[in-house]
Amino acid sequence: MIGSTTMTKVIARMLKQLQLVMLAIIAVIVITFVMIFVMTTTEVEKHFSSSTIHSWVSDVQADWFVHVIGTENRYFQMGETHTELPSATQLAFELTTSINLQEPRTLLGREVPGFSAFDAEIIVAGEGTDYTTMPMESAPPPGWYDETYPATPQDEEEEGPNVDIDADDDPIIHIVHTHDTESFLPEIEGDVANHSEINIVQLGKYLGEQFRSYDLPVEVSEHSIESRLHERGLSYSQSYDVSREIVTEAIDTNESLEFFFDIHRDSQPKDITTATINGESYARTMFVIGQDHPNYERNLAMATELHHRLEDRYPGLSRGVIASGGAGVNGIYNQDLSPNSTLIEFGGVDNNFEELHRSADVMADVIQEYIYEQLEEEE
Template identity: 40%
Template sequence: MVLLMFFIISLVVVLNINISSLKMSNSIGILNGEKLLVQLFIFENHTYFPESNPPVFTLPKITNLAFQIATTVKPTDARTFLGNEIPGLRLYDTEIVVAGEGTNLTNLPNESAPPDKVLQNERKASEEKLKESQSTDGDQPKNPENKTVFIYHTHSWESFLPVLNNAVKPDDAISSDERVNVIGLGNRLARDLMRKGIGVEHDKTNMTQELLEKGWQSTKAYTESREIVEAAAANNNQLKYFIDIHRDSLRKEITTKTINGKSYARLYFVIGRENKNYLENLELAKALNRELEKKYPGISRGVFLKTYKDGNGVYNQDISNHAMLLEIGGVDNSLSELHNTIDVFAEILADYYWKSNESKEVNGNG
């Protein structure tokens, strides 16, 4: 093993192979981290550990690892064969951490802000369609004094075709009317969480207006939302969960799921890898995704990890180790489908929240 490691290191040095930390991290993903740690102990303390079964270091795994580090090619991922040859293909380097039903390389989330001309040509809400979608939700619940959840919207303009006038193409799904954009989804999530005893701060900044006033393009939206998130965290150190709600631009056949006769807008989680909290945020997303799939199979499209190559890479998730970017539905989803999913997500998040609090109290950390 020692000789093999020296051989690999020598090969890298002699061939002057450039190995980034991201490349190394992606490559060693073929090894199980916990088993790798145990294996390293076994090398030094043979009598204290039984034989590793199956062994972590096998010839195929070591060969595969060396090949990936040296060539940046991952045999099981076609993108790595062509990424350096086809301009723009690296934009689709999104890592599928947990693949939901039907998720594959052909329908990865693609983060692309609309052109500024499109952003300024926003659509009006259809009052007729809104009346058809209205439901009786009861009185607004009292917001608990201790606010621990912060909801915001980096792309507040993201809306939905079924409730807009003269909207047909995905680029038409733009509106500053919070009744028909993602701010409305934030309103419903805040209401649901408050009903479950969780205090919420909800930022409803019109990002289109803010960007236009500063003369910024839509690609600067995360710069603007970062100021909002930092200010909220500075003003309230009790805030722990930071949720940025978006909607996807894919069409209905991919973004919709019928479960027990009820139609839901599918959701998914995006975690930015370029920050110190990404592993903890990733574990949170995986835990929530797991519970969602247990109770509502197929409602999630999965959990995705993004770097600077294929998105913002941070998504303000360095602010907290309980931060997430949540994509709910697509341009074709109806308000009823979206609301069904929001209610489900609130249920799962609240269960996780209270179980986490109970665990802290039991362990004396409450």
């Protein structure tokens, strides 16, 4: 009788263990399918990659990584500064919340409306550049497009390349305007710095003319990205997705293209975006580099070099170089398509074309010198 009872308990225990094992197997299978579903249905830009991992850990203090690697390779500890490392609890808090308790901006940028616009890294600070004078992006007000543009049927969308180009030359420079309706208040009527015709595209075309004066073949995109957004029912935040189509098409059409410039205007006021140099007023410039792709360092190197050359010739013209990445921002700006790509802010809402043209003249001179040097190195 006792032996029968013991056997029953053993069998019951084995069945319970078998049940737990089966439940564990089912859980693993379910989790695996869920992970496969997530990884295969998310957008390409959000797949797991080195750039994604970079954005995850970008807010974690670098001392941690040096210290961890140094436990396995003593050479890393030779250059390690003896700073107090954060606790494991603090590290876990940073990884789960993306908030660094030693950097208040990481909290404010997520809690204060509009503050995240300043969540970028100043690589090179020009005169007067700090976190209070960072570039500001402003979308057109709701309903502005419907009031400005007539309705355009889907089947009447522009076809073919809409670019200004010297037909006899193979272009090596491409100029695009991701926010093509960005305008300048002194040049238009009203208090909304957006316009369907008088806008940043005119400045891009002027810059293209200056490049041609240096015998550099250039194509200037005149596509209306705002129009495409409206026709497709897309949000303003998807502007770079649309401009990516334009730049990719340009690359596929012209293998000769090597240098890419996305021209914008800032929303900061005139006292921040204007400089008086040799008695004349100039619209100040700023370079913006996206960090969320593996090869951003080459774009950063080009922008930094152009900034220093501007400073050597016209001190105060360049506001500097900033790098943007991580959650809540684009972080790429299509600069992953070329190692010679940068976004340039020209002036702000209160600058006029006379000031902008002066700056474009200087910028074209500096860039053409840089391009010719690069071309000579390639030969």
